[in-house]
Amino acid sequence: MTTSPSPAPTPSETPTPSESPAPSESLLSAVGLRVTFPGRHGAAVEARAVDGVDLDIRPGEIVALVGESGCGKTTLARTLLGLVRPTSGRVTFGGRPLDYASRALKAYRKRVQLVLQDPSGSLNPRHTVYDAVAEGLRIHGYTGDERAAVAQALSRAGLRPPERFFLRYPHELSGGQRQRVVIAGALVLEPELIVADEPVASLDASVRGEILALLLRLRTELGLSALVVTHDLGLAWNIADRVAVMYLGRIVETGDVEQVLTAPRHPYTQALLSVLPEAGGDPVVLTGEPPDPSRIPSGCRFHVRCQILASGKAAEEGVADACRTRDLPVLAGSGGAQVACHWAAGRAGVTRAG
Known part of the structure; x- marks a missing residue:
């Protein structure tokens, strides 16, 4: 998924998000x-x-x-x-x-x-x-x-x-x-x-x-x-300037908006983006029950609906058991791109989370 959502019409003089200051505090x-x-x-x-x-x-x-x-x-x-x-x-x-x-x-x-x-x-x-x-x-x-x-x-x-x-x-x-x-x-x-x-x-x-x-x-x-x-x-x-993707009470992917939305790492982010008209290809249809905050699953909280796990790709990477049983840490509040996903962890340019 590399296609970015097309911008809504705005006046030509409108500043873009990239022009914002980025103080550290x-x-x-x-x-x-x-x-x-x-x-x-x-x-x-x-x-x-x-x-x-x-x-x-x-x-x-x-x-x-x-x-x-x-x-x-x-x-x-x-x-x-x-x-x-x-x-x-x-x-x-x-x-x-x-x-x-x-x-x-x-x-x-x-x-x-x-x-x-x-x-x-x-x-x-x-x-x-x-x-x-x-x-x-x-x-x-x-x-x-x-x-x-x-x-x-x-x-x-x-x-x-x-x-x-x-x-x-x-x-x-x-x-x-x-x-x-x-x-x-x-x-x-x-x-x-x-x-x-x-x-x-x-x-x-x-x-x-x-x-x-x-x-x-x-x-x-x-x-x-x-x-x-x-x-x-x-x-x-x-x-x-920055986006935080939330699923079942926790942020599962965060980073600069262009980085996250043009190259999503988390399967949930990929599914959200797949339904946009500009995405091209077939939308990802999530299986399983919708989120229930009183029934947080073990392991990755998204694994019961995850298209990567269901397709066998997680098993190919040797992380299927971890997806089902091993929880992921809370992502840091700011900084570079981060993802809470066993399958995506360790890929280039992403802070490892689990």
Whole structure:
């Protein structure tokens, strides 16, 4: 699989992800993160939604967290935001561990903002655009010029002239305009990082490129970092500097976006990419049951659905037994290309993981 996803249409002046700075110190970091939930109907077995994750996001970097529904990526994002307290492990921001006291969390959420998938659901239909954007300022006791701050945020989000939108209601806006209002509501607090959960999933294809271009422009102009949670590898290709592929609570492949998406090493990443129209060839049809966080299999957590194991290729390499019985370590949070796969481990250019 060497064909890359084709980019969505974006303005010619839009900066590319490769132009981002790459400082070495992390802005946001997760180390050994685990989140478990009680089993259904009082069952003794807990659901391991996040089952050991290390992840770093550097200043000015956009990281895409990719995986199918139910893999744990939204729970991981909510944990990084402080909305879910981890069962074990830690989250640090700016080198300091996240403090879960209410006052500390309030200060933290001013610096790290969430952009939700559905702008219609995240905007109060009874609030004007002005009130929707000003809400964060009021919650955090902003004492400056509120009108100027709201106008600046709307302008940065591409709604110009901003005053034209002040008294409008969400139902009077297009889907793209509503998403820009949501983004303005995050920008008004001048955060250092945004967590965008499927930021263009509910938008028409013609609007998606505009929103992606906006996020890239904000990174360039404001030095904004972002974690973009998505199931769409095409979106990751267009916006991210680095990609982390998640499966059943754990990151199974990570690295620079071009390296991972043009030469995927993990069979799961290969399967995700195979269904893109640009991939060519036959899509990989995964067998077995979908992921269940309360029933983590022994060995490689993907082995029960793995096309490499099913085809006999893993046996040819002498790793079939290891795939079924030997667990793989947690990948490091940043650095070069890494893969948690017995079959792929040891191949050129990949950090060995197991």
